[in-house]
Amino acid sequence: MKMISCHDCPLQDCGPFIPHSDEEKDFLGGFKAGEMAVGAGTQILMEGAKTPQLFTVLEGMGLREKTLEDGRRQVINFVLPGDFIGLQAGIMGEMNHSVEAVTPMRCCVFRREDLWLLYRNRPELAFDLTWIAAAEEYFLGETVATLGQRDGTERIAWALVKLFVRLRGLGLEAEPGTVPLPYRQQDLADALGLSLVHTNKTLSRLRAQRMVDWSDGMLRVPDLEALAELAVTEIEALPRRPFL
Amino acid sequence: MKMISCHDCPLQDCGPFIPHSDEEKDFLGGFKAGEMAVGAGTQILMEGAKTPQLFTVLEGMGLREKTLEDGRRQVINFVLPGDFIGLQAGIMGEMNHSVEAVTPMRCCVFRREDLWLLYRNRPELAFDLTWIAAAEEYFLGETVATLGQRDGTERIAWALVKLFVRLRGLGLEAEPGTVPLPYRQQDLADALGLSLVHTNKTLSRLRAQRMVDWSDGMLRVPDLEALAELAVTEIEALPRRPFL
DNA sequence: CGGGCACTTGACGCCAGTCAAGCAACGTGG
DNA sequence: CCACGTTGCTTGACTGGCGTCAAGTGCCCG
Incomplete structure (x- = not known):
């Protein structure tokens, strides 16, 4: 499997996503640590784990889910292409939910340590990360109101x-x-x-x-x-x- | 009422909060636009509003809440001292919930435009902001599982x-x-x-x-x-x- | 003293959970 | 090729947690 360059990222000209400048693409290209393809049913992140990786979903669908001590399961959200996963582990050190692939998925992989580079050198991308976190919070607020x-x-x-x-x-x-x-x-x-x-x-x-x-x-x-x-x-x- | 300097901020040596360095305090002092005191029952932020202000709660308690079209009310979270409010409006441009004071409250006020300064000049504080957003997401995930x-x-x-x-x-x-x-x-x-x-x-x-x-x-x-x-x-x- | 607000308590009914059974599609191995 | 287990969807009968209605208390305030 060949690794896609950020310049050809399928998300760049897709739907609601704000495309990156060439300069940003170059930077992200260096930030990108690799690509990951997993089959349906694979656990990508585990609740409570301190994983060193962050992902952006390129293809496929999955679930964020959380399990109570006695086994009851709550699905937190549906994961679709473009979603960023692992932010909590990346920022706070620990996930509060797991992420599981429901169809085969392909993800762009980043290294947690490199996050700092982004905050140091690319304030606009750092801002975007906060935007993503705030958007997730926004959605969860609606979910709480729904439940x-x-x-x-x-x-x-x-x-x-x-x-x-x-x-x-x-x-x-x-x-x-x-x-x-x-x-x-x-x-x-x-x-x-x-x-x-x-x-x-x-x-x-x-x-x-x-x-x-x-x-x-x-x-x-x-x-x-x-x-x-x-x-x-x-x-x-x-x-x-x-x-x- | 006198305005408190960040150097004497009651949150600095309080509970779980990571104190700022003197240098950071100086920067935040410039970032701080003022202080706000409100009585019990005051609406501080309105759902859907594009307010130009962000707040950190210094004293008092409140509620984040959301109202459905037909009037049903959902309390999203309880607001306590140290909480940051208005992040969604600050980052995404619009709140998805209101914030209301339940007791008299005193808040530290920031200007939305100044957020950029923070991302440009203070990557560690920018990181902290993302941390705060991720923490909120973390908590809301637990709330979803509870409901x-x-x-x-x-x-x-x-x-x-x-x-x-x-x-x-x-x-x-x-x-x-x-x-x-x-x-x-x-x-x-x-x-x-x-x-x-x-x-x-x-x-x-x-x-x-x-x-x-x-x-x-x-x-x-x-x-x-x-x-x-x-x-x-x-x-x-x-x-x-x-x-x- | 009257009115409003928060908290209580009892009676009653329904939405949604649990239990249980059955069906269709699929993959596996004898 | 067919028996068999598994997985996901569907449906009926029964039950109970929680909502609604309603009435009453204590307290504060004008």
Whole structure:
């Protein structure tokens, strides 16, 4: 497998990402320590681990998840291309969640020690890193509000709206209103704090009402507005965002 | 009211905070735009607002909260001295939650435009800012897991353990096992996604079992270990952390 | 003294969890 | 080639945690 140069990074001209200048690409090229390809089901980062690596997802999808002492699982977020993973370990020294690949994934690898270089020499990229952390916080704030306030149907509608908008933004809308969503119902249930059974029944009901159809790994949303209304959310345009 | 110099900042030698060097204090002194004192009940930041200010809490307590379109309220987190507020607006341009003072508060004020100076001239402080954002993300991850996986009793025990440890870390433990907690039951309920009634009954039950006694604005925890066990959490020592 | 606010407590009902069974698709090995 | 285990999805019956409604208390304040 050949390693992609930052100058040909598939994320550069993709969706919502703010492209880097040539100068930045040169710097990032030096910052990049390698590339990693993993199969479906691989644990990329472990909760509590002090890994020396940070990653940017180039391809594939995964999950951030956390396990309580007694084994209950919570999915924190869905990991899509462009996402940066390992920031907590990079900055604070320890992850509070694990990251697992759900499809085969390819990631850009950075070394934790090199982070300093970035803060020393590239203030605008350092700022971008903070931006990324703040964006994650932003999203988790919405998630907290969802788990705390919305009922089952609203939660599912909310999550599917968010996923649809993110995936569409990445250019993955094959035919209008349809994006790939290669997760299991169990993953969605664990993300929303619902049981598998209840999630399944709610999805069936939504399908019968023609609100969403998630089957065979494809998510079909005939009327995004209507689904968002059901979720009691606004569909906010995703902001242009930096990446590394 | 006189403005405190960063050299006499009450946070410098307090609890878990990593003190600044004299040089850093000089820089922060220039960065500091002023001080703000507000009464209980004041809105400090509004959801969706693009405020030009950032704050560090010097004294007093507050809440981060978010309101859904239909009026439901979610408390995102409890704001204590040392907390940095407005990072999202500072970095991304818009807050996703409001911040409200629950007691009278005093805050250190920074200007958003000056953030750049910090990234340009003080990489270690820029790093600290990212640290702060990552720490917030860390905590919100735990909150998501709590709202998604724990039942009512566990949630309440979890929240009270977290609050107790934070307050104790700030040196607010007046007599052993007792810290001030000047919030309403409604605030805790909204933080945990429980109804006021259920929160109240659960608190009564915990009080009867001698697990916690939260009344008259004071939180008494006779056996922190036991409470943490009930919450299915470990009491992790809070890390030494930077502040601005 | 009346009104508002925070906290309590009891009665009742529903959303969502648990238990359980069944089906389809797949891969493995005898 | 078929038995078999595994994984993911689906559906029905039953239960209980937690929400809603409602009424009442104590306290502060104008």
